[in-house]
Amino acid sequence: MTDKLHQELMTEFRKYFEENQDWSRTHSHASGIRLRKHLYEIRRIALEMREEILEIRKAKPKIKSPKYRAAQKAVNEQAQDNT
Numbered sequence: 757m758t759d760k761l762h763q764e765l766m767t768e769f770r771k772y773f774e775e776n777q778d779w780s781r782t783h784s785h786a787s788g789i790r791l792r793k794h795l796y797e798i799r800r801i802a803l804e805m806r807e808e809i810l811e812i813r814k815a816k817p818k819i820k821s822p823k824y825r826a827a828q829k830a831v832n833e834q835a836q837d838n839t
Contacts (some may be wrong), residue, residue: 758812761805768797 772794779787821830 758805758808761801761808765772765801765805768794768801772798 770789775787775794776789779785779791
């Protein structure tokens with residue numbers, strides 16, 4: 757699903773970019789409305805993607821990197837040596 761949302765986001769951003777070019781030239785009322793619509797859609801898609809990512813992260817176990825584990829092991833060994 758994230759790939760689909762990513763495609764939607766990129767499509768909407770391209771539309772926003774084109775509309776922003778028009779807005780920069782004309783500053784017309786109509787181009788401003790269209791530009792705000794694209795910004796709203798970008799925000800909506802981004803929020804949906806964010807929720808999906810949070811759900812995936814909740815379900816996925818947290819795995820520490822080997823570098824982090826090695827650092828923690830060194831700290832623990834040093835603490836044992838000091839006692």
